[in-house]
Amino acid sequence: MAIFKLPLSGDVPFSVAPWTNFGAVGNHFSFLNVEVGHSSAPEVEAKVLENVGSYGKQLGRMGDALRVLLDHFEPEKPLSRKEKKAIRALQAMLDEIDDIKHAEGRAPAKDESIV
Structure with a gap:
């Protein structure tokens, strides 16, 4: 650049x-x-x-890591309605991104994991 x-x-x-x-x-x-x-x-x-990577690649990797953390998240106390809504919104956004990537042949389907 x-x-x-x-x-x-x-x-x-x-x-x-x-x-x-x-x-x-x-x-x-x-x-x-x-x-x-x-x-x-x-x-x-x-x-x-x-x-290292474009903004999209950096955000994609952060999203992937957040999905892992959310999958294993067990809160010590119940989440508020606002907190649950924020997590659902993030998960929905990550799902939409995964669907687009999958449709473009850029990533495995959501249920396939690579470790």
Whole structure:
């Protein structure tokens, strides 16, 4: 990822990666992707993205780990209605992500586990 300094700005990381996506949401074409997040350590963030994994990969691994923890979670005291709702919402989101990955051939079905 290149770092370009624009007038009156800090580091502005952006990548030039032309791509075309012909999908259900229509046709998209882009020559330039600009990431405009704020980071206290942009150099570290760029190295993590280049050498470890994209934001999606990082979030995916966290989701996988959270699913393991939830599967083995036994609270010491009963959860509140709000806490149960938060866990159900997370599980539903993880299930939807797994369904999309499976449909795209990117991951095993939910009931298959890899250790």
